[in-house]
Amino acid sequence: MNNIVFGQYYPTGSVVHRMDPRIKLLAVILYIVTVFFIKDYTMYGAILVFVLGVSCVAKIPLKVLLRTVRTIIFLVLITSIINLFFTRGGKLLVKWGVIKIYSEGIHHAVKLTLRLILLMLFPSLLTLTTTPMELTDAMESLMKPLKVIKVPVHAIALIMSIALRMIPILMEETNKIMLAQKARGADFDSGGVLKKAKAMIPVLVPLFVGAFRRADELALAMDARCYSSVAKRTKYKVMHLSVRDLVGGLICLAVFTVVFLNKYLWAFDSMILALFK
Amino acid sequence: MPIKFDHVTYEYPMEEKPVVAVKDVSFEIADGSFVCVCGENGSGKSTLAKLMNGLLQPTSGTVTVDDKSTATEVEKELFAIRQKVGMVFQNPDNQMIASIIEDEIAFGPENLGVPREEIGERITYALDAVGMSEHRHHTPYKLSGGQKQRVAIAAVLAMRPEVLVLDESTAMLDPKGRAEVLKVAHELHAQGITIVLITHFMEEATQADRVIVMSSGEVVMDGTPEEVFRDREGIERYDLELPIVDDVAAALSQQGVPIEDKIYSVSTLAEAICRSK
Ligand SMILES: Nc1ncnc2c1ncn2[C@@H]1O[C@H](COP(=O)(O)OP(=O)(O)OP(=O)(O)O)[C@@H](O)[C@H]1O
Ligand SMILES: [Mg+2]
Numbered sequence: 061m062n063n064i065v066f067g068q069y070y071p072t073g074s075v076v077h078r079m080d081p082r083i084k085l086l087a088v089i090l091y092i093v094t095v096f097f098i099k100d101y102t103m104y105g106a107i108l109v110f111v112l113g114v115s116c117v118a119k120i121p122l123k124v125l126l127r128t129v130r131t132i133i134f135l136v137l138i139t140s141i142i143n144l145f146f147t148r149g150g151k152l153l154v155k156w157g158v159i160k161i162y163s164e165g166i167h168h169a170v171k172l173t174l175r176l177i178l179l180m181l182f183p184s185l186l187t188l189t190t191t192p193m194e195l196t197d198a199m200e201s202l203m204k205p206l207k208v209i210k211v212p213v214h215a216i217a218l219i220m221s222i223a224l225r226m227i228p229i230l231m232e233e234t235n236k237i238m239l240a241q242k243a244r245g246a247d248f249d250s251g252g253v254l255k256k257a258k259a260m261i262p263v264l265v266p267l268f269v270g271a272f273r274r275a276d277e278l279a280l281a282m283d284a285r286c287y288s289s290v291a292k293r294t295k296y297k298v299m300h301l302s303v304r305d306l307v308g309g310l311i312c313l314a315v316f317t318v319v320f321l322n323k324y325l326w327a328f329d330s331m332i333l334a335l336f337k
Numbered sequence: 338m339p340i341k342f343d344h345v346t347y348e349y350p351m352e353e354k355p356v357v358a359v360k361d362v363s364f365e366i367a368d369g370s371f372v373c374v375c376g377e378n379g380s381g382k383s384t385l386a387k388l389m390n391g392l393l394q395p396t397s398g399t400v401t402v403d404d405k406s407t408a409t410e411v412e413k414e415l416f417a418i419r420q421k422v423g424m425v426f427q428n429p430d431n432q433m434i435a436s437i438i439e440d441e442i443a444f445g446p447e448n449l450g451v452p453r454e455e456i457g458e459r460i461t462y463a464l465d466a467v468g469m470s471e472h473r474h475h476t477p478y479k480l481s482g483g484q485k486q487r488v489a490i491a492a493v494l495a496m497r498p499e500v501l502v503l504d505e506s507t508a509m510l511d512p513k514g515r516a517e518v519l520k521v522a523h524e525l526h527a528q529g530i531t532i533v534l535i536t537h538f539m540e541e542a543t544q545a546d547r548v549i550v551m552s553s554g555e556v557v558m559d560g561t562p563e564e565v566f567r568d569r570e571g572i573e574r575y576d577l578e579l580p581i582v583d584d585v586a587a588a589l590s591q592q593g594v595p596i597e598d599k600i601y602s603v604s605t606l607a608e609a610i611c612r613s614k
Binding site: 191222224225229274278280282286287291293294295296297298 | 387390392412416419420423424426428430431432433434435436437439440443444445446447448449450451452453456457460478492493496
């Protein structure tokens with residue numbers, strides 16, 4: 061499949077891929093809220109099992125899924141190290157000069173790491189199984205109620221989709237300009253941060269000028285094809301909620317509710333704990 | 338229904354002194370004709386094109402399409418004109434809105450409020466007309482220049498125009514891409530669509546019914562390709578480059594091959610050579 065150039069879309073044609081993008085988007089939002097409320101390891105485990113289960117159904121290889129975590133590994137390391145060293149409380153485990161590590165610190169660090177990784181995984185599943193175009197459509201559809209308070213929903217969606225379309229084009233252009241500047245002796249690789257930033261100026265200026273010219277021409281082309289942000293348009297692609305989408309959505313909802321409310325579902329909690337003993 | 342220019346002048350408003358881009362131009366473009374507009378850089382060709390569908394409105398004089406003046410503020414009337422006079426621009430990357438070809442083609446009809454089912458039919462028709470049907474669900478990003486321009490033409494065709502204006506739409510293409518686009522233009526002409534082809538390449542003019550030459554905002558030559566090319570003085574004055582067939586014919590006749598030396602199209606040249614044996 062050569063039709064996706066941008067983003068990390070990983071086409072496998074699975075049920076998850078074919079699911080209504082609006083349901084997927086809502087699920088991700090719910091998921092993020094849920095993850096922020098989790099306090100104990102069991103529930104982290106439960107959510108992890110859920111995410112891995114979904115990725116199995118989506119036929120996304122584990123390697124591909126974990127690759128998305130790589131981008132935040134630095135952030136994870138820094139925050140967990142800070143938590144490890146600066147959290148006080150619990151038993152003092154290590155004392156080495158000024159460095160003191162408490163048991164609470166270890167718990168904090170581990171939980172934070174788990175939380176960040178979980179926060180990365182499920183939204184990544186969304187972008188792995190949904191094209192950027194579907195996502196914009198989903199956002200437009202979900203924001204529709206805002207039309208009542210005069211939010212230009214369609215214009216916003218159009219801006220997003222044009223931005224998506226322009227990204228590969230502008231990246232290519234950046235490469236071209238950099239090559240052209242290199243051919244004239246520009247040096248992008250040596251020197252400190254400041255010098256490198258300075259070297260980028262001759263790249264950014266033509267890039268911006270080019271982008272504005274493009275925007276101008278695009279506006280003209282849109283005018284020529286009768287675009288109006290106020291007139292009533294029809295929409296060629298409409299999204300249909302199928303029974304399958306609803307079932308998928310309900311499963312997610314059920315999982316999140318259980319995890320979210322596990323504190324109050326004491327019986328359930330102790331049952332799980334009993335299982336692990 | 339022709340497009341009619343009646344003493345049309347267009348000035349770009351500038352701070353110091355307005356730039357006169359089109360100067361007192363009058364002509365008519367007949368239904369079903371294939372008109373080629375040539376002229377050096379800055380001679381006002383693009384301005385002329387934009388005057389044809391109301392993207393620009395004349396400073397003085399009138400442009401009428403189907404006897405309706407383009408000088409109107411009413412969006413509906415302007416859209417009716419732009420639907421009839423479709424326009425394709427030079428840079429294919431700067432006139433595409435969507436990331437999937439199908440959505441790109443749907444954009445125009447959506448703006449016109451065409452019902453959903455009909456948009457589907459129009460997409461099929463338009464992609465078929467330019468020979469791009471198998472790319473319907475792909476992204477335009479990976480296509481060749483010629484293919485992208487064909488998609489841009491299809492996007493206009495889906496609005497069912499009566500006139501197709503191509504403003505140097507072949508200028509950025511390699512010879513193969515140029516040939517593709519020209520072939521499509523001629524096929525559409527055969528189907529009854531009026532074509533206005535703005536070009537730098539005189540070869541393209543040889544196949545037109547009529548050639549209009551512009552210089553400094555004025556129409557300086559106007560006639561069939563034969564009439565225009567025969568005017569050697571004019572050709573030289575307006576710095577037009579004669580198509581290579583003409584040079585070949587002249588060289589052959591100098592070498593004593595008994596053919597007329599003023600031949601402007603490959604097919605007439607071929608016929609003449611065959612006859613000369
Ligand atoms: N937006 C503008 N503002 C001011 N002047 C303009 C603008 N666009 C064009 N002009 C001027 O109007 C004149 C005609 O320009 P136009 O673009 O119509 O020429 P053209 O024949 O299409 O040239 P090219 O072959 O370069 O496309 C030129 O002198 C140009 O500098
Ligand atoms: Mg031009």
